[in-house]
Amino acid sequence: MKSEYAVEFHDIVKIFPTPEGGQVNAVDHVSININHGEFFSMLGPSGCGKTTSLRLMAGFEWPTSGEVVIDGEKMGRRPPFLRPVNTVFQNYALFQHMTVFQNVAFGLEMEKVTNQEINRRVNEALEMVKLPGMGKRKPKQLSGGQQQRIALARALVKRPEVLLLDEPLGALDLKLRKEMQLELKALQEQVGITFIYVTHDQEEALTMSNRIAVMSKGKALQIGSSVEIYERPNCRFVADFIGETNFLTGTVKEVDKDRVCVLLTVPKQELYGIGFGDLHPGQTVAVSIRPEKVHLEDDNGTQVEDRTGEDNQLKGRVAATAYIGSDTRVIIDLGDNIRMKVWEQNAISTLDPEAYYSTGDAVRIIIPYENTLVLPEDIA
Amino acid sequence: MSEKKPSLWIRIYSFFVYGFIYAPILILIIFSFNTQKLNIHWEGFTLHWYNVLFADKQIFLATRNTLMIALISTIVATIIGTLAALAMHRYRFPLYNASETVMYIPIVIPEVVMGISLLVFFVMIKTTLGLTTITLSHIAFNIPFVALVVRARLHGYDKAIDEAAMDLGANEFTTFRRITLPTIMPGVLSGAMLALTLSLDDYVITYFTAGPGSTTLPLRVFSMVKTAVTPEINALSTLWVMIIFILLVIGQIAQRRRV
Amino acid sequence: MISEQAGEPPKAKFSITRLLRENSTAQGFLLISPANLYLFVLVVLPLIIVTILSFLSRGAYGGVEFRFNLTNYARLFDPLYGKVMLFSLGVGLGTTLICLLVGYPLAYFLAHAPGKQRSLLLFLILLPFWTNFVIRIYAWMIILRSGGLLDSLLQWLHLTQAPLNLLYSPTAVMIGMVYEFLPFMVLPLYTSLEKIENSLLEAAADLGAPPWKAFLRVTLPLSVPGMIAGTILTFIPAMGMFVVPDILGGAKTILIGNVIRNQFLTARDWPFGAAASMILMLLTMVLTLYYTRKAGFGEELLV
Numbered sequence: 001m002k003s004e005y006a007v008e009f010h011d012i013v014k015i016f017p018t019p020e021g022g023q024v025n026a027v028d029h030v031s032i033n034i035n036h037g038e039f040f041s042m043l044g045p046s047g048c049g050k051t052t053s054l055r056l057m058a059g060f061e062w063p064t065s066g067e068v069v070i071d072g073e074k075m076g077r078r079p080p081f082l083r084p085v086n087t088v089f090q091n092y093a094l095f096q097h098m099t100v101f102q103n104v105a106f107g108l109e110m111e112k113v114t115n116q117e118i119n120r121r122v123n124e125a126l127e128m129v130k131l132p133g134m135g136k137r138k139p140k141q142l143s144g145g146q147q148q149r150i151a152l153a154r155a156l157v158k159r160p161e162v163l164l165l166d167e168p169l170g171a172l173d174l175k176l177r178k179e180m181q182l183e184l185k186a187l188q189e190q191v192g193i194t195f196i197y198v199t200h201d202q203e204e205a206l207t208m209s210n211r212i213a214v215m216s217k218g219k220a221l222q223i224g225s226s227v228e229i230y231e232r233p234n235c236r237f238v239a240d241f242i243g244e245t246n247f248l249t250g251t252v253k254e255v256d257k258d259r260v261c262v263l264l265t266v267p268k269q270e271l272y273g274i275g276f277g278d279l280h281p282g283q284t285v286a287v288s289i290r291p292e293k294v295h296l297e298d299d300n301g302t303q304v305e306d307r308t309g310e311d312n313q314l315k316g317r318v319a320a321t322a323y324i325g326s327d328t329r330v331i332i333d334l335g336d337n338i339r340m341k342v343w344e345q346n347a348i349s350t351l352d353p354e355a356y357y358s359t360g361d362a363v364r365i366i367i368p369y370e371n372t373l374v375l376p377e378d379i380a
Numbered sequence: 381m382s383e384k385k386p387s388l389w390i391r392i393y394s395f396f397v398y399g400f401i402y403a404p405i406l407i408l409i410i411f412s413f414n415t416q417k418l419n420i421h422w423e424g425f426t427l428h429w430y431n432v433l434f435a436d437k438q439i440f441l442a443t444r445n446t447l448m449i450a451l452i453s454t455i456v457a458t459i460i461g462t463l464a465a466l467a468m469h470r471y472r473f474p475l476y477n478a479s480e481t482v483m484y485i486p487i488v489i490p491e492v493v494m495g496i497s498l499l500v501f502f503v504m505i506k507t508t509l510g511l512t513t514i515t516l517s518h519i520a521f522n523i524p525f526v527a528l529v530v531r532a533r534l535h536g537y538d539k540a541i542d543e544a545a546m547d548l549g550a551n552e553f554t555t556f557r558r559i560t561l562p563t564i565m566p567g568v569l570s571g572a573m574l575a576l577t578l579s580l581d582d583y584v585i586t587y588f589t590a591g592p593g594s595t596t597l598p599l600r601v602f603s604m605v606k607t608a609v610t611p612e613i614n615a616l617s618t619l620w621v622m623i624i625f626i627l628l629v630i631g632q633i634a635q636r637r638r639v
Numbered sequence: 640m641i642s643e644q645a646g647e648p649p650k651a652k653f654s655i656t657r658l659l660r661e662n663s664t665a666q667g668f669l670l671i672s673p674a675n676l677y678l679f680v681l682v683v684l685p686l687i688i689v690t691i692l693s694f695l696s697r698g699a700y701g702g703v704e705f706r707f708n709l710t711n712y713a714r715l716f717d718p719l720y721g722k723v724m725l726f727s728l729g730v731g732l733g734t735t736l737i738c739l740l741v742g743y744p745l746a747y748f749l750a751h752a753p754g755k756q757r758s759l760l761l762f763l764i765l766l767p768f769w770t771n772f773v774i775r776i777y778a779w780m781i782i783l784r785s786g787g788l789l790d791s792l793l794q795w796l797h798l799t800q801a802p803l804n805l806l807y808s809p810t811a812v813m814i815g816m817v818y819e820f821l822p823f824m825v826l827p828l829y830t831s832l833e834k835i836e837n838s839l840l841e842a843a844a845d846l847g848a849p850p851w852k853a854f855l856r857v858t859l860p861l862s863v864p865g866m867i868a869g870t871i872l873t874f875i876p877a878m879g880m881f882v883v884p885d886i887l888g889g890a891k892t893i894l895i896g897n898v899i900r901n902q903f904l905t906a907r908d909w910p911f912g913a914a915a916s917m918i919l920m921l922l923t924m925v926l927t928l929y930y931t932r933k934a935g936f937g938e939e940l941l942v
Contacts, residue, residue: 060543062661077661080546087547093540097562106558110549158548394748397741398763401821404778405767407788411781464674471667479671482678485686488927490879492896493916496903497685500913504688520681523674552660581771583882588903598773605777605886609784617774624769632762 003072006162006194007034007057012066014052026052028218039188041197041205044215050198054164059083071161085162086155090170092147094139100150101135107158125157145176162194181208202242214238234276236375239288246340248287252279260374262287266336271312273372286375291341293371299362312367318357330357412614429615442600450579453518458572461526469534486521495588509591517589518579526571533567693913711914727894731877734816738824738873746828768822776815776886783811807889815883824869831865871930875923895919
């Protein structure tokens with residue numbers, strides 16, 4: 001380990017020509033530093049640039065401008081076979097005309113490793129992915145999950161410094177996917193190398209990663225740990241993409257360091273929340289309130305108290321409820337067709353119907369100040 | 381697909397059409413064993429004509445030529461055609477459309493026209509017509525067919541396996557040799573088979589580019605047919621049909637085996 | 640791992656490799672160059688020469704006079720050769736039509752055959768066509784000869800009294816052409832018919848159409864792509880045929896193909912032959928362009 005970071009993007013731009021004759025910035029001025037031994041995910045909807053970024057690391061594409069640095073070395077226009085990284089492909093890309101053993105051994109053959117050593121390491125790799133003895137089979141005789149593991153073994157057997165994974169679990173069914181997520185994570189911790197993982201499934205990214213880069217339209221909007229991304233999204237897109245949230249539109253009234261007063265459009269009311277980015281009075285913002293971070297109270301008709309600095313309050317009527325078991329999902333009508341989702345945890349076990357909200361009830365939503373995030377509409 | 385059984389009339393009709401298709405060949409075969417020379421009525425069973433055939437030096441020469449030309453032209457055309465197919469499938473380069481058009485010309489133009497144009501060309505550059513010119517011509521019409529077949533088989537080629545090979549440390553040549561080529565091999569072999577068949581069977585283009593001294597089997601058969609009708613031709617035809625039939629059956633069995 | 644100065648990408652040993660690697664356009668161009676070069680020299684160039692040749696005249700001693708004129712083309716339209724051209728067109732159209740009529744029911748039969756039988760039946764149709772085509776025409780020659788098999792058969796059945804003299808007539812040529820081109824018509828038709836889903840015919844029946852009407856209004860129109868493909872695959876080669884007329888047609892039956900052949904090998908009027916070739920080519924190109932514009936090139940047909 002001679003360098004500070006495993007992989008670095010220095011202001012990378014990648015432009016592709018479009019079939020119509022124009023251009024598109026698949027990667028738009030992205031700079032990332034990935035630490036050694038980290039499980040780093042690139043997350044975003046399709047077309048956001050995450051796969052292109054991965055391919056730039058692997059060497060299947062070269063940047064239009066900017067520098068890709070791996071373990072302290074600038075990659076420039078180095079082809080993939082000269083880079084110390086290996087890739088696990090989305091559709092596995094196993095060599096159909098070779099046996100499983102030959103597939104896994106291929107990379108070692110390229111390194112001119114002795115036959116004895118190849119034997120040992122291939123078997124070791126197969127054991128590591130829990131498929132010992134599959135050596136003689138052909139890829140098409142294996143199930144999807146097994147093929148995925150062989151693809152993994154084939155890459156890992158070369159002991160790369162960085163492993164790139166391009167949505168490797170996408171083709172698997174739900175149950176298998178969840179199992180594999182845990183296995184991959186365990187594997188990464190066991191082997192200790194850097195994993196760079198591309199996915200569009202935010203749950204997957206949150207579960208497995210040390211840090212996540214949320215991407216959209218070629219830009220890395222936010223890079224941080226799962227907690228940071230979820231609890232403190234820095235813009236509307238990130239807050240929307242990760243988990244579930246409510247958005248209320250409004251304009252900034254007053255800014256006092258990171259404490260912001262927002263005048264909501266509907267309902268016409270002031271809220272106090274934590275601000276992100278450079279907010280100034282008059283700016284249109286989206287207030288993000290996660291449904292599990294509020295609680296409901298019966299509205300007994302008293303005035304909304306001025307609870308400065310602590311909790312915000314909104315009044316409304318229950319429009320619909322759904323009892324999930326662990327919690328109740330309540331939709332509240334705030335008036336003027338604005339609705340809010342609230343998830344009340346069913347903390348007390350009771351059959352008393354009074355304990356559950358029903359349609360038409362007048363309620364107050366109590367929103368603590370720290371749970372009210374004032375976000376700019378989108379990072380430009 | 382449709383499960384409805386076609387009407388009886390259609391089935392009877394089809395039976396007769398099959399008869400129409402097979403009758404000439406069966407007649408050829410039967411009469412190759414006929415003692416009578418004229419192919420009109422049956423007189424007696426004999427292998428005489430086969431003896432004549434095997435003793436015929438010209439036929440022997442013609443067969444040898446045909447095989448040689450077919451082999452050489454197939455190998456060359458397959459290599460050139462496969463490279464061209466790969467180029468058209470994966471890359472965009474200047475003159476792409478022009479190249480594609482040129483590739484299709486030999487397939488689309490009437491054989492006569494291609495034949496005479498080659499004749500004119502060879503005479504103009506003062507080349508003697510002979511086996512070499514025939515071979516060069518065969519390569520010319522084989523390249524597009526090989527390219528067409530290989531290109532059709534390239535549809536759905538998963539580029540990712542080439543990338544995976546490079547990712548694992550193989551450079552471009554090793555990737556081509558170890559991954560690409562083995563994967564497209566069935567298509568390449570198909571193309572080669574087609575080229576071989578076209579070359580073995582070719583009459584028209586060979587006719588124009590052969591010149592006085594050289595002859596191939598189709599040419600020889602044609603001249604025999606024009607000069608005199610002898611059951612020797614029947615014998616030759618029968619053998620030819622038999623060999624083709626055996627090869628086809630072997631081909632089918634080999635295919636079944638692989639699957 | 641290639642070792643190099645820290646921070647510098649490695650310099651490739653040969654700049655050609657590096658150039659190719661980084662430039663995929665160059666790679667593609669290089670791969671297609673052998674084909675391009677070969678075909679240019681042996682196909683494009685000769686065709687250009689022939690085109691030029693068609694505008695020249697035959698010299699006094701068999702050579703070529705370099706005087707551009709259109710006499711060759713004019714000659715092609717005079718009564719003598721004009722008749723040949725019309726005749727060729729007629730034969731081409733006739734062959735195509737007969738193949739269509741004869742082949743359609745067969746294609747229908749194949750399309751509706753149960754799966755297992757179907758591949759066998761297809762194989763059986765193709766099998767004879769793996770033999771050399773001169774041989775097949777020879778077979779017809781001995782069948783159609785005066786006093787030959789067909790005559791003997793018909794006389795034995797008391798259908799005719801005297802030999803029919805079928806050989807060396809346009810009829811014989813037609814029989815030979817139809818025999819040759821039948822599979823080229825049947826296979827595309829089969830492909831087209833095979834794609835028609837049974838549910839369409841069931842829907843037609845459900846809506847009150849008797850079988851013949853369902854055929855006319857549903858099956859037939861849907862099989863048109865196959866008919867077009869088959870027509871192109873039959874008509875174009877038929878126009879350029881000279882072997883069949885040569886063997887089965889004798890001196891009386893002459894098509895464009897024969898004219899071309901004669902000019903180049905017997906009469907030695909190359910410019911005139913070139914002009915005839917150009918006309919043939921033109922017809923072919925026009926038809927092919929029409930088809931490719933309509934339905935894309937039939938690569939599937941070949942596979």
